[in-house]
Amino acid sequence: xxxxxxxxxxxxxxxxxxxxxxxxxxxxxxxxxxxxxxxxxxxxxxxxxxxxxxxxxxxxxxxxxxxxxxxxxxxxxxxxxxxxxxxxxxxxxxxxxxxxxxxxxxxxxxxxxxxxxxxxxxxxxxxxxxxxxxxxxxxxxxxxxxxxxxxxxxxxxxxxxxxxxxxxxxxxxxxxxxxxxxxxxxxxxxxxxxxxxxxxxxxxxxxxxxxxxxxxxxxxxxxxxxxxxxxxxxxxxxxxxxxxxxxxxxxxxxxxxxxxxxxxxxxxxxx
Amino acid sequence: xxxxxxxxxxxxxxxxxxxxxxxxxxxxxxxxxxxxxxxxxxxxxxxxxxxxxxxxxxxxxxxxxxxxxxxxxxxxxxxxxxxxxxxxxxxxxxxxxxxxxxxxxxxxxxxxxxxxxxxxxxxxxxxxxxxxxxxxxxxxxxxxxxxxxxxxxxxxxxxxxxxxxxxxxxxxxxxxxxxxxxxxxxxxxxxxxxxxxxxxxxxxxxxxxxxxxxxxxxxxxxxxxxxxxxxxxxxxxxxxxxxxxxxxxxxxxxxxxxxxxxxxxxxxxxxxxxxxxxxxxxxxxxxxxxxxxxxxxxxxxxxxxxxxxxxxxxxxxxxxxxxxxxxxxxxxxxxxxxxxxxxxxxxxxxxxxxxxxxxxxxxxxxxxxxxxxxxxxxxxxxxxxxxxxxxxxxxxxxxxxxxxxxxxxxx
Numbered sequence: 275x276x277x278x279x280x281x282x283x284x285x286x287x288x289x290x291x292x293x294x295x296x297x298x299x300x301x302x303x304x305x306x307x308x309x310x311x312x313x314x315x316x317x318x319x320x321x322x323x324x325x326x327x328x329x330x331x332x333x334x335x336x337x338x339x340x341x342x343x344x345x346x347x348x349x350x351x352x353x354x355x356x357x358x359x360x361x362x363x364x365x366x367x368x369x370x371x372x373x374x375x376x377x378x379x380x381x382x383x384x385x386x387x388x389x390x391x392x393x394x395x396x397x398x399x400x401x402x403x404x405x406x407x408x409x410x411x412x413x414x415x416x417x418x419x420x421x422x423x424x425x426x427x428x429x430x431x432x433x434x435x436x437x438x439x440x441x442x443x444x445x446x447x448x449x450x451x452x453x454x455x456x457x458x459x460x461x462x463x464x465x466x467x468x469x470x471x472x473x474x475x476x477x478x479x480x481x482x483x484x485x486x487x488x489x490x491x492x493x494x495x496x497x498x499x500x501x502x503x504x505x506x507x508x509x510x511x512x513x514x515x516x517x518x519x520x521x522x523x524x525x526x527x528x529x530x531x532x533x534x535x536x537x538x539x540x541x542x543x544x545x
Numbered sequence: 546x547x548x549x550x551x552x553x554x555x556x557x558x559x560x561x562x563x564x565x566x567x568x569x570x571x572x573x574x575x576x577x578x579x580x581x582x583x584x585x586x587x588x589x590x591x592x593x594x595x596x597x598x599x600x601x602x603x604x605x606x607x608x609x610x611x612x613x614x615x616x617x618x619x620x621x622x623x624x625x626x627x628x629x630x631x632x633x634x635x636x637x638x639x640x641x642x643x644x645x646x647x648x649x650x651x652x653x654x655x656x657x658x659x660x661x662x663x664x665x666x667x668x669x670x671x672x673x674x675x676x677x678x679x680x681x682x683x684x685x686x687x688x689x690x691x692x693x694x695x696x697x698x699x700x701x702x703x704x705x706x707x708x709x710x711x712x713x714x715x716x717x718x719x720x721x722x723x724x725x726x727x728x729x730x731x732x733x734x735x736x737x738x739x740x741x742x743x744x745x746x747x748x749x750x751x752x753x754x755x756x757x758x759x760x761x762x763x764x765x766x767x768x769x770x771x772x773x774x775x776x777x778x779x780x781x782x783x784x785x786x787x788x789x790x791x792x793x794x795x796x797x798x799x800x801x802x803x804x805x806x807x808x809x810x811x812x813x814x815x816x817x818x819x820x821x822x823x824x825x826x827x828x829x830x831x832x833x834x835x836x837x838x839x840x841x842x843x844x845x846x847x848x849x850x851x852x853x854x855x856x857x858x859x860x861x862x863x864x865x866x867x868x869x870x871x872x873x874x875x876x877x878x879x880x881x882x883x884x885x886x887x888x889x890x891x892x893x894x895x896x897x898x899x900x901x902x903x904x905x906x907x908x909x910x911x912x913x914x915x916x917x918x919x920x921x922x923x924x925x926x927x928x929x930x931x932x933x934x935x936x937x938x939x940x941x942x943x944x945x946x947x948x949x950x951x952x953x954x955x956x
Contacts, residue, residue, distance in 0.1 A: 291856050291859045335845060516840070
């Protein structure tokens, strides 16, 4: 009987069964599908092709398609539109270096991505496994005009999910990796400053109702699909094949990694 | 009103209990790696009682399967297959009096045949395993042919349908095809094996981009099969697996490790939204890998967890409800209103029964099916395979040019 009610209640539900929203896909650790869904949601006449390419680059990177991500970053570089915040430009450079690291296993790419981390030195009999974890989503801003007030309110929307950055090596216990950088506070400050800078005095005083309407309808464009936190875990290991198990929003997955003697091997684990 | 309440309490006294809640301690034993103790506890709780015979048979079959008692597991699962098929017939009297039974989802039925095929493979009854392979084929072919009917039923039950591009992925279990292929390969039917493996690859390609499943470990073997049997699909396969080389025939045999990981998700009442939510079962933290001439990580080829969490509660309704049943209930619903308050107790009972029924599931079914393939020289080998509580040592005998199948559990 409950099904009858459910049937009636769900009759207007347009989304097909098994098809998730962009946010649901991101929460479930499905970034490449999120990119496809995001494309469908966006206006084809979007005036911001650069931001669109940046979203694509971040989501393909998160999905482990490092070559695709690099191609999208190149498109973003050439496209007109969105002007990146200083922190966003910094993250673009880091993600591109990480793409190179994953594709070419080149230690100089690691240094370019995370210069604050000193790489452990391998020995002739041992290699070093370096795991780079990325976590979180960049902040978004929402502008509203609370009821009964002409004053504008800027709300920063943070990613509050708790996704672990854990590494298990062979049968070894799970260890949390060390956090290297969290750009979220800087990002939020710069985002807020940009919104303030682009606001006319009339808007600030609540005297320009059309500007308010325009703002609420469009909302500030941000590169919210980029990661904000970086973690690194380094282990010196006997040369040979090892099982690396990492936990992401998509779940726990293991893979066999060949650690060569006298070399570093890099594993990039996007969110 | 007083009469109605009295009648309600009498009718509710005859209602079904919540199987999953009552059997929680029994299922906990399976999760602790004690399937035989769980089986005994289940028998003690259910023998001579009115508990749902299908749910009991499914649990018995899965527990015996996990315990390696293949013959008894096959008997229990055969009983479950018969019951599941009988229940597809919607009875007006059962619907009227709130006695509609628990029904299985398509992918659960295919998992049932896959487990049954494994039982027969482990018993050395390859012909029986091939029969199960044919049943998987039959179910999947029928689903393919009945796409429009499935879509109509989904619309009737939930108001929307599965995305047509993703329908094969949601309805047809890749692992079912994989086990069918292994069974056919063991029986010497290499063309049949190729067709099933190829179908598994086709289903995999239809999966959503980030589905946590893969078949790369099969690629060298499948390319070799395509070359050896001069299959016209070879060029297509080479495009699917660029850069992968066909395995080179040698004097080796092949070990196929089938790993059943975790436990199927279930519908859990979410108090915040006052509705059921499909929730994955909590899983152990240890990594799942085998030591066969070095570490080997089995690839997940089918994830019931992924299917269930993607489809959510609407998917579960499609699995458990049938459009004929909804149609009958819609008519009855208005009939009950006309006959109020006499029909009130029946309405309460039906509401309770359907709520409880939709929350039941095959809890001992694995969450994921994974496969590893390793070529080994003929002879006896000591290998370590995953277990629910850590790796387990096994001895396997590899025969030249043959496929040897072993099973394992993972957290």
